[in-house]
Amino acid sequence: MGASLTLEKIAELAGVSRSTVSRVVNDHPNVSEAVRERVWKVVRETGYQPHAAARSLVTRRTNIVGVIIPETVTTLFTDPFFSYLLSGITQTCNAQRYHLMLSLFNDPVAPGDSYRRVVRSGHLDGVVVASARVDDPLIPRLLKDHVPFVMVGRHPDKRVSYVDIDNVGAARMAVEHLIRSGHRRIATITGPLNMASGEDRLKGYRQALEAHHIPVDDSLIVEGDFSEASGALAARRLLSLSATAIFAANDIMAVGALKVLRDAGLRVPQDVALVGFDDIPLAAALQPALTTMRQPIEQMGAMSADLLLDLIETPPDDGAPAHKVILLAELVVRTSCGVLG
Amino acid sequence: MGASLTLEKIAELAGVSRSTVSRVVNDHPNVSEAVRERVWKVVRETGYQPHAAARSLVTRRTNIVGVIIPETVTTLFTDPFFSYLLSGITQTCNAQRYHLMLSLFNDPVAPGDSYRRVVRSGHLDGVVVASARVDDPLIPRLLKDHVPFVMVGRHPDKRVSYVDIDNVGAARMAVEHLIRSGHRRIATITGPLNMASGEDRLKGYRQALEAHHIPVDDSLIVEGDFSEASGALAARRLLSLSATAIFAANDIMAVGALKVLRDAGLRVPQDVALVGFDDIPLAAALQPALTTMRQPIEQMGAMSADLLLDLIETPPDDGAPAHKVILLAELVVRTSCGVLG
């Protein structure tokens, strides 16, 4: 498969040694102009391409970065969040000639198996980790093995670099919007509370209520897992509690909730106002259109890859502080919150 | 980065030779039970993992398959089609312990550059090609280099294996549904006509009309490129032609068309009926809910990966026929076609 051209062959054709060809191909300075051109010519004419494995065996670099997602396939691809994230990552990688390996870490039977096969085998120069729980064993492993990595979403460990949005502030903004519209009995469907984003958005919810001297009623806080089904389930639980508004920690759960509310004969926003988080394309198409917090997801992806490639190409000193980048989310007011229309 | 354990080290610790360790790790039969266990113990305790590059330098296999998409990032990730496709491919790859490299081939400046870097460098054991034009130079290149590959969507060359749906039949089904509802003046917004899916769906449209003795009016056929913008543009062109129904070759374009129709004061389905293709999640959430042809996209992804891994692991004889798999699409009737409600 493919032309089995080797350095050796090119060297022979160009009448030079392997080393010279290697130097030319790698743009090393110490090659005479004449030889350089002669070699390039042969390379072009033959379509020679260095063998990646041979190369990385000696350089210890692969020019591949991994995108690792510790989730099941289904949840992953259902949520456009990941598409946008991937899009951003891909753009950076393409621009800097890195390849991208997509890995779902989900080994129920032999935990750590994927890690060994994908990371420890030397396949990757670094890793972007998305959507990990704070206690995911992946993080300490990467740290221990000194693998360059960047998380999408914050992590408490001082040593990890990440890109995140101000989830606390964003959630607070969403809930305060509801409060300003006159709501007092506001429920929330949270994300998984062992994920930083889940925790932070709940914190923002609490802060908003407290800032407005509204007592926090724990029965109005229902944990979801970012899936539509969990949003529906949570909404069903909230049905009897006469909340006048619901803040869902992502749009997908808001969709689940919306269906349940509608089926229960409640009108949104007249009977119950609803606010989501993410601003996926579906949000705008929904009836009623979903008010939500827009995250710059694609930018987060691109930026995390930027940080990663930087980490890879200029390894920081041991004590150097990790990078923490916080981007902003914005409130997109549509009809589901009841402020317009 | 990572533990720099080598075969050598393990051999030393286990008191055997490198070859023996290699045999154990690769499950070769000719190893005594005692030695096998002793070696495995050391491997487990040390967390040894063979170096991928070293391994594939000699085996000429990487256990990585590429997903190649000759499109720009934006169009790619906007359309959930690719998410589902990726999902299917990922499932198969995960199950068979293959890794997945995601590559967008989009080199406006130096065509063929990505191909050389990604494919010719020996990075991949095989490739799934999605969303390629029939005349994409990628295909002959893969053929010439004897790279195992499977396309998602048919290709005229006898030698290429593919997974596709019966686009002609599906489009015909969609249009006949409109005809049965009494429509005679039916327009279509096609996909790119240099893609098999675009061509085939147009063919199905024509067949449906002809089967019902409705003359084909070429002014009612507008080419799009599967993007929302192109759908909108096409709809705008159709506005003055008094079509009573539009068949869009994918849902995204249908969404674009819907917005234009609505802005023009036309009601869907009362004034213009609309049918899409794909059944992306948005289709059901739309107002009115979009009637559409549902493709088993995830299954297509899984199946194309299945075929590919098969091709890789048991290379067919030279004259052996390529695999052609055709799956079925189904009509999902919602409100936009005007049959219900």
Add this chain to the structure above:
DNA sequence: TTGTAAGCGTTATCAT
């Protein structure tokens, strides 16, 4: 059953 040794195609060190 186990070990020895020859590569796989590069890069990198050291001479020249």
Add this chain to the structure above:
DNA sequence: ATGATAACGCTTACAA
């Protein structure tokens, strides 16, 4: 500026 030559870590005949 160029060329030998020794790794890099593994698999795989071939020997024992």
